[in-house]
Structure formats: structure tokens, C-alpha cells
Amino acid sequence: xxxxxxxxxxxxxxxxxxxxxxxxxxxxxxxxxxxxxxxxxxxxxxxxxxxxxxxxxxxxxxxxxxxxxxxxxxxxxxxxxxxxxxxxxxxxxxxxxxxxxxxxxxxxxxxxxxxxxxxxxxxxxxxxxxxxxxxxxxxxxxxxxxxxxxxxxxxxxxxxxxxxxxxxxxxxxxxxxxxxxxxxxxxxxxxxxxxxxxxxxxxxxxxxxxxxxxxxxxxxxxxxxxxxxxxxxxxxxxxxxxxxxxxxxxxxxxxxxxxxxxxxxxxxxxxxxxxxxxxxxxxxxxxxxxxxxxxxxxxxxxxxxxxxxxxxxxxxxxxxxxxxxxxxxxxxxxxxxxxxxx
Amino acid sequence: xxxxxxxxxxxxxxxxxxxxxxxxxxxxxxxxxxxxxxxxxxxxxxxxxxxxxxxxxxxxxxxxxxxxxxxxxxxxxxxxxxxxxxxxxxxxxxxxxxxxxxxxxxxxxxxxxxxxxxxxxxxxxxxxxxxxxxxxxxxxxxxxxxxxxxxxxxxxxxxxxxxxxxxxxxxxxxxxxxxxxxxxxxxxxxxxxxxxxxxxxxxxxxxxxxxxxxxxxxxxxxxxxxxxxxxxxxxxxxxxxxxxxxxxxxxxxxxxxxxxxxxxxxxxxxxxxxxxxxxxxxxxxxxxxxxxxxxxxxxxxxxxxxxxxxxxxxxxxxxxxxxxxxxxxxxxxxxxxxxxxx
DNA sequence: CTGAAAGCGCTTACAG
DNA sequence: CTGAAAGCGCTTACAG
Numbered sequence: 001x002x003x004x005x006x007x008x009x010x011x012x013x014x015x016x017x018x019x020x021x022x023x024x025x026x027x028x029x030x031x032x033x034x035x036x037x038x039x040x041x042x043x044x045x046x047x048x049x050x051x052x053x054x055x056x057x058x059x060x061x062x063x064x065x066x067x068x069x070x071x072x073x074x075x076x077x078x079x080x081x082x083x084x085x086x087x088x089x090x091x092x093x094x095x096x097x098x099x100x101x102x103x104x105x106x107x108x109x110x111x112x113x114x115x116x117x118x119x120x121x122x123x124x125x126x127x128x129x130x131x132x133x134x135x136x137x138x139x140x141x142x143x144x145x146x147x148x149x150x151x152x153x154x155x156x157x158x159x160x161x162x163x164x165x166x167x168x169x170x171x172x173x174x175x176x177x178x179x180x181x182x183x184x185x186x187x188x189x190x191x192x193x194x195x196x197x198x199x200x201x202x203x204x205x206x207x208x209x210x211x212x213x214x215x216x217x218x219x220x221x222x223x224x225x226x227x228x229x230x231x232x233x234x235x236x237x238x239x240x241x242x243x244x245x246x247x248x249x250x251x252x253x254x255x256x257x258x259x260x261x262x263x264x265x266x267x268x269x270x271x272x273x274x275x276x277x278x279x280x281x282x283x284x285x286x287x288x289x290x291x292x293x294x295x296x297x298x299x300x301x302x303x304x305x306x307x308x309x310x311x312x313x314x315x316x317x318x319x320x321x322x323x324x325x326x327x328x329x330x331x332x333x334x335x336x337x338x339x340x341x342x
Numbered sequence: 343x344x345x346x347x348x349x350x351x352x353x354x355x356x357x358x359x360x361x362x363x364x365x366x367x368x369x370x371x372x373x374x375x376x377x378x379x380x381x382x383x384x385x386x387x388x389x390x391x392x393x394x395x396x397x398x399x400x401x402x403x404x405x406x407x408x409x410x411x412x413x414x415x416x417x418x419x420x421x422x423x424x425x426x427x428x429x430x431x432x433x434x435x436x437x438x439x440x441x442x443x444x445x446x447x448x449x450x451x452x453x454x455x456x457x458x459x460x461x462x463x464x465x466x467x468x469x470x471x472x473x474x475x476x477x478x479x480x481x482x483x484x485x486x487x488x489x490x491x492x493x494x495x496x497x498x499x500x501x502x503x504x505x506x507x508x509x510x511x512x513x514x515x516x517x518x519x520x521x522x523x524x525x526x527x528x529x530x531x532x533x534x535x536x537x538x539x540x541x542x543x544x545x546x547x548x549x550x551x552x553x554x555x556x557x558x559x560x561x562x563x564x565x566x567x568x569x570x571x572x573x574x575x576x577x578x579x580x581x582x583x584x585x586x587x588x589x590x591x592x593x594x595x596x597x598x599x600x601x602x603x604x605x606x607x608x609x610x611x612x613x614x615x616x617x618x619x620x621x622x623x624x625x626x627x628x629x630x631x632x633x634x635x636x637x638x639x640x641x642x643x644x645x646x647x648x649x650x651x652x653x654x655x656x657x658x659x660x661x662x663x664x665x666x667x668x669x670x671x672x673x674x675x676x677x678x679x680x681x682x683x684x
Numbered sequence: 685c686t687g688a689a690a691g692c693g694c695t696t697a698c699a700g
Numbered sequence: 701c702t703g704a705a706a707g708c709g710c711t712t713a714c715a716g
Contacts, residue, residue, distance in 0.1 A: 015693080015694095027701085029694070038702085058406070060693080062695070064400070064402040292604040356711095367711090368687060368688080371712085372686090372712095375711095404711070406691095406710070407691080407709075408692085408711055686715105690711105696706090698704095699702105699705105
């Protein structure tokens, strides 16, 4: 039976450990946080007593005393999308293990403004900020780099800030080339976020990549073959219906998210058309449901992106890790919704 | 320009507000937290100064001083499922607005044991616990009710503990009756979690309801018409393939989650069978993708369940809210995967 | 209705 | 390598 210097119902405090180990609380504090200059024998004894008493430092007290919040802020334009939830899950996972809290906020214009301005009251509560799909560009990144608060950007490649992103142009090219190789000549693309006040580089880059692959094959992308699908199922459905209503509909469509592709699949069913036979579809993400509907798609390891982002933030706070860009691999997964044109 | 008694870069503290308003910090603390016995004029002045200084209490300090952690624990057997993520999103939403933290844990046997035992060290860090789909039964609930820590149970109807749940038997009956009315006589069911060490009432209740509806119609549910789909896409696919391999396959299948239904849809496509024509399918949840694949399903407002659970917890902590069960409405959504048998 | 003061449980210069 | 002590920013009996 472990000794219980206080009532069995109360959590052990640092004083309990200090008393039991016959040292001061300062030494306990140092020993438990691996500070240098603690005699090895002392440290061993403290560790043992702490373990015996099942001592865990009160995080409110240690944060108050140290002035470190151990809290990371995360800003994203859309919190409810599958993509963002996955990223957040990855971030949360790593942060929780490091005993950091996560403060999530929407990247509305006000929050962005505060970020770029380096609003002290905003920063004082957090040790660092992770930006998910918040369009910065090099100009904004330069300002961010000037702040006292460490920033990690997810979804965009930046020079002056630690960032992790996929090569969107390449992903779109993968999709386009696949369809071109199958023999398609009339290709269309569905993006989104054109209406959002928060600028978004993702659809822009993907469209550029898609376009460049078409051009390389001597093909054109007419304006009526580009639609805004709002990155939602419903948006993808509407976009596909628009294509189908065209005098000369495309034979293949690239949708910049799997969710939009589900909407397109829905539209095809409504029109009595067979995906991969009458019209080919390629998505982007490899969402959990994609495999079951046979969707050909460009896979990106979303949760991994979140995990890596969190780790980079932790490294930065530890003083490790230089500012650099971390590219993430993209893979084309061929399934049943893409096939040769009729 | 607002006065800045301290450097513009530092967050205002309660002392700044007290000095500026010409009162003591005790009065500021009371005024800001709506305590009684603060003169109205004093309160107004303090509120104004606080607003001007953009004062926000340091939560570490207030939690340390008050001894209240303002943290709710959440335990669930499976954290990565869509269902749990939705519940958590609902809980988090309400809790964040109330400035409560959420501590998420897996409901593994150890954690459960600590719960039921009322382990002090576990409870000392949280103000309350929300249990999501952790099987308790009345016996376990009675023990939980004895703890000092408030508990809210989600997913099971209990007498001695505040709980919110859907009527699983009724939901399954809705699905069965719909299929029977369409003319089906050979009905099958896919559940899951039979192998989990954490007992699970959900599939049990749904199976019971399904069975009772069949019996009421003079039908039987043979053992080979019941499969464990593990509540995953892959599990649903495997289960459906087993049914199809039977000498006399069912003409309609009830899957206890939409994700399993996606797997069943996949299996049908692999077998060249048309859902709603060759075989009818009914799911459970109304997952975001369900509508786009035309899945007939029993809708439950999952995020709402999480929201309500969190609100009940907050009410309990405030001393409001009696122990009671809160039932949630279930609706059958008829779509294209269900139709008359061939 | 209000204030002086103790205390929450840690961390961290400072001195030894 | 170690300890005494101040301090982090609040809350809350206690006294008035």
C-alpha cells in the first residue's frame, strides 16, 4: 500500500512529494521536468516517490507560475468539413500526447486581421498558431514571421514560415493525365470557394495544374467546363447537372474534393448515366467512403498532415526545427469511376 | 484611445481593472461573475472598464484559485467513428461556449473500472463525465450515481442517471416495417461489436426491435440472416457477401449503421446487383453521404445528441436539471435503396 | 455592498 | 547541486 500523507481522496501535491522525499519543492519541480543540475540519486528518489503517490502536477498551477499557456491556436476557414475535422484530429492527437491544449477558431477576417497585426491579447493566450488552409501568400507570411508567436502554415508552401502542403498542381495534373490517357478530350473541372472572403490557394493551384496538363496534351479548357461546386456534395451535384445540360457535355470531370464527386455521382444516377462508362469522374482526398463507391481519386493523407503540423509546432517551441517546407506525397488511386470515353 | 495602465503588449489583469475602476480586485471578480451584492453602479463601471481594457480573466489563475477545473471528461469506446466524432463535435461546441474544456478518453476497461470505482485522482481533475455508448445498465448506473462526480450517459436509457438516447428498438422496427410493407418476407440484419470487451446495448436493442417487428408480421429471423458487420464499411461489405453466398439470400437487409450500408452497397455493385431493385437496403444514422447514394435510413440527429448531453451536464453543474431521461426522435427517411422485392 | 488578506499549487531567479 | 521565498492572477471566507 502506498503511503498517503493526505486524505486518500485528495490528489497529491508537490508539497506531499517534497516532504516524502525530504527535499524542497523547487528540487521536485526540477527533477520532474528533467532540469539539469539535479543529483542523480536525488532525482531517482523523487521520481520514485512521485510515482508512488501518483503525483501529477496541477496544470493550472504550473501554467500560471511559468507563464506558459501550453496552448496552441488553430485557425481554419471551415471547421465542419471532413478535411478540416481530419486535420484537427491529427493535430489534437499529437498535442494531447504532449499535454498541450488546442484552441480552435474560425479564420474569419477579424481573426486574420488580428493574426497579421500581431494583436498582443490574442497571442498572449497561446504559445503558437497553426493555420489550416488560410491563404497567406509570401507577403502575409513575411508579416507572420515577424510576430513573436511561432506559426505553422498547413496547405500552402511558404518560404519564410514553416509550412506543410501537398503539391496541388501536381495532384491535378495526375488526375488530368489519367483521364487524357484513357482517351478523353473533353475534360471539365469543379472547384469552389470563389465566393469566400478568405482567399484560397487550393482551388487556384489545382485548376492551374489541371489546365497545364490539358495544354500539354494540346487540349483546351473552355469556360463552360469550369464550375464552382462549393466543395460540398450539393455543389458537386449542381455543377454536374449544369455540365449535363450543355449541348456538348464533357466526357470526364475532375472534382477537387471527394465530397463534390459524391454529388456528381448522385447527379449521374439521377440522369441515368453510368460513372466510368458514360462519364468519367476523378475526385481528390480519398475520403473514407470513396473506396466503397469506387471513386477514382487523388489521395492525400489528411490526418498525417495535421500530425506533422503539430509536431513541427512542438519542435519550434522546443527551439528545434528550422523554417522549412514539408511536402506531402499525393497518389492517384484508380478505381471504377474512370474509364475510356464511350 | 483606451488607457493602457501597463504596456500595450501585456494583457490586462484584474489589478488593472480594479485600479482603473477604483475598487478592489474582490469586487471586480464578483462583478464580472454576476455575484449578488454588488452595487449596480459599481458593477456598471467595472463592466465598462473591463470592456475598455479588453480584460479577460486568466483561466489558469481562476481555476487554480477556485479549485474548479472547468473540464468535462468524455469517454467513448471508439473515438474515430463518424458517430463519435459527431457527438464530440456537438459536446465541444456547447462546452466551448461555456468556456469549459473537454478531456477525451477511450472507454477501455481500465478507464471504466476507475469510473465505477470512483477513483479520486481521476475525478479530481474533472467536474463531470459524459459517457458515450459505454454500456452501463442499471447496476452500473447505480454505482455511478453514488459518485461525487456528475455523470451524463449518452446512448442508453437509465433511471438513476441523467441520460439521453434514441429508442433503438423503435428505430429498428421502423426499418423492418418499411421493408415488410414493401412486401419483403426474407429480411436480414447486420449489427456488430459482438467481439468488443465493452458491452454494447445498441446492437442488442436494434436486433430485438427488428426481430419483434418480424414476429408481429409472422416472420422469422433465421441465424444465417444475422451478421456482425463491425460497424465498418468493410464489415458491411463482408456481411453482404455472406448473405449473397447463401442458397436463399435475403431480399432485404437492415444495416445498423450507414457506414455498414455503404459496404453492402459496394458488395451489391461487385455482384452486379441493383440496390432497391434486386435487394433492398436500409441503414441507420443518416450520415452526410447517405442522401447522395440514395440510401433509405433511420435518421438520428447525432450532433444534437452531443449538444443536449453537454447542456444537461452544464445544467447539472449549475444545480439545475433533475435526473431524467431525454428521448430523441428517430425518423425513417425513404430513398432509393429500398423497394418491393422482385 | 465592499475590501484586506490568505491561499490555490506550481516555477524560478537568487543566493548559497 | 539545493533551498527559501517571491510571485503568477485569480477567488473567497472573513470582517466590516
